Amino acid sequence: MKKYMIGVDIGGTNIRVALINDEMKIIRKETALTSDFPLIDDFLQEILRLIKIVDCKREADCIGIAIPTPWKKGQSVIVDSTNVPCLENVNIDLFQKYFVGYTTYFENDVNVIALLEANLGAAQNYDNSIYISISTGIGCGIVINNQIYHGAHGYAGEIGNILLQKAYGEVTNNNFEMKCSGKALDGESSRLFGEGAKAKDLFLQYKNGDRNAKMCLETWIDDLSTGFASVIQMFDPEVIVLGGPIVFHHEWVLEVLKTEISKKVLGNLANHIKLALAKYELEAGIIGAGYYAFNQNKGE
Numbered sequence: 192m193k194k195y196m197i198g199v200d201i202g203g204t205n206i207r208v209a210l211i212n213d214e215m216k217i218i219r220k221e222t223a224l225t226s227d228f229p230l231i232d233d234f235l236q237e238i239l240r241l242i243k244i245v246d247c248k249r250e251a252d253c254i255g256i257a258i259p260t261p262w263k264k265g266q267s268v269i270v271d272s273t274n275v276p277c278l279e280n281v282n283i284d285l286f287q288k289y290f291v292g293y294t295t296y297f298e299n300d301v302n303v304i305a306l307l308e309a310n311l312g313a314a315q316n317y318d319n320s321i322y323i324s325i326s327t328g329i330g331c332g333i334v335i336n337n338q339i340y341h342g343a344h345g346y347a348g349e350i351g352n353i354l355l356q357k358a359y360g361e362v363t364n365n366n367f368e369m370k371c372s373g374k375a376l377d378g379e380s381s382r383l384f385g386e387g388a389k390a391k392d393l394f395l396q397y398k399n400g401d402r403n404a405k406m407c408l409e410t411w412i413d414d415l416s417t418g419f420a421s422v423i424q425m426f427d428p429e430v431i432v433l434g435g436p437i438v439f440h441h442e443w444v445l446e447v448l449k450t451e452i453s454k455k456v457l458g459n460l461a462n463h464i465k466l467a468l469a470k471y472e473l474e475a476g477i478i479g480a481g482y483y484a485f486n487q488n489k490g491e
Contacts, residue, residue, distance in 0.1 A: 195250040196488070197242055197293065198481030200257045200300065201225070203274030203327075206234075208241035209474075210251060211481035215311065217474060219245040231277045235289045242290065254293045255484030256286065257300040257476050263345035266297075296487045301348060302339045303479030304471065305332025308432045311482070312470035317429040321422060322469070323350070325415075326435035329368045333426060353418055367418040371411060373437055379407050394441055412444070416451035423456055423464065434469035442468060 194213040199206070202225060209220040221241040228234040242254070260272045272278040286295050305322035314320035318337055324330040331348040333340040340347050351368030369375055376390035383403050384392055396404035419431065438444055445466045453461040471478055 194485070195246070195252075196481045196484045197246055197251045197254040198257070198477040198479070198484070199238060199242075199254060200476035200480050201275060201278070202259060202300070202476070206238060206241070207477045208238060208245055209477045209481065210245040211478060211485075213485065215307075215478050215482055217478065219247075220477070221245055225275060229277055231281055231285070234277050235286065239289050242293075249292075252293060253484045253488040254290055254295045255303065255480035255482070255487075256295060256297050257303045257480035257483070258297060259300050261345040261349065262297060262299040262302070263341035266345060294484075294488060296484045298339070298480070298483050299332070299345070299348070300476055300480075301330035302332040302341075303483045304434065304469075304475045305334050305348075305432075306339055306486075307471055307475065307479040307482045308434075308469055309334040309337060313432045313467040314430050319426075319429050320432060321426060321428045321430075322432045322434065323419070323422075324435040325371070325373065325433065325437045327374050328372050329418075330435075331422070333428075335426075350418065350422055353421055355414055355417055367414075371415045371418060373435070376411065376437070379411075383407065390437060391440070412447055412451055416448055416455060419448065419452050420455035423452065423460070427460070430465040430467055432467050432469050434472070434475060436473070438468065439472055 196211055198209050198211050204225055206223045206225055207220065210218040212218055221244050223237050223241060228237050258269060258278065259274050260269055260278065267282055269278045269281050269283065283297055301322065301324060308314050308322050309320050320334045322332045329351040331350040333348050351366065353367040354365055355367055355370055373390050376393055380388040380390055380393035384396065393404055393407060397408050433445060445468060449464050449466050452464050469475065
């Protein structure tokens with residue numbers, strides 16, 4: 192008998208809700224704009240509405256909720272929800288009051304993808320892996336001995352805040368995310384090619400041989416490899432799985448990045464750098480949320 196679960200992926204831009212089967216296939220999916228629901232009660236009411244649509248036959252008994260905040264088991268209050276302000280200081284018991292009849296499970300949005308890739312995706316042959324997404328921001332999930340590593344307070348994997356250079360005066364764009372994310376590349380593209388230019392335009396100009404685009408992306412690779420080298424030296428993973436639209440659309444980045452990382456890590460470790468493209472692409476968050484609920488529910 193097939194088992195079904197609901198995946199809820201809460202992002203700064205979109206709320207995505209799907210009914211997922213035990214083969215991790217999306218059966219039905221609905222989305223809404225996060226910004227349309229600034230109040231928590233309206234926000235949860237909208238998620239409930241979407242759940243009723245995707246699970247119209249009431250086939251699921253559990254919900255996995257991926258949230259863009261630090262998280263660890265046993266936590267009951269959502270904090271540091273900078274991208275979805277209405278979630279700040281919300282007790283998760285409130286979700287259960289709305290989603291009557293379902294058991295709800297919470298986890299950080301990048302962690303659920305890291306676990307999905309570790310068990311079913313590009314890292315399934317390894318016990319220790321790291322998933323890094325290069326998207327609007329930079330997200331990271333760490334899996335050690337096939338378990339999500341949360342750290343003492345749920346902040347493990349917040350690598351976007353790694354400092355790549357010391358701050359001087361009013362300089363603020365000195366951390367990993369501010370220098371290497373998709374948003375950072377959008378900014379550089381606008382600076383070079385005019386207002387409204389995006390990262391995709393920067394890569395296109397690079398492909399066309401533009402000198403400025405070449406210099407910009409070489410600097411980006413240098414900064415990106417510095418951040419990756421720091422993460423590798425700290426955790427010594429068997430493999431790093433890369434996701435996010437920038438990597439999916441420009442796979443050549445993996446080989447160049449591997450070469451540059453190898454120059455920056457200690458001794459023999461340079462011979463053990465493994466980078467892999469994520470198996471699960473743009474639907475990874477919502478499938479990961481469902482997969483997390485599936486595993487938690489199965490163990491109870």
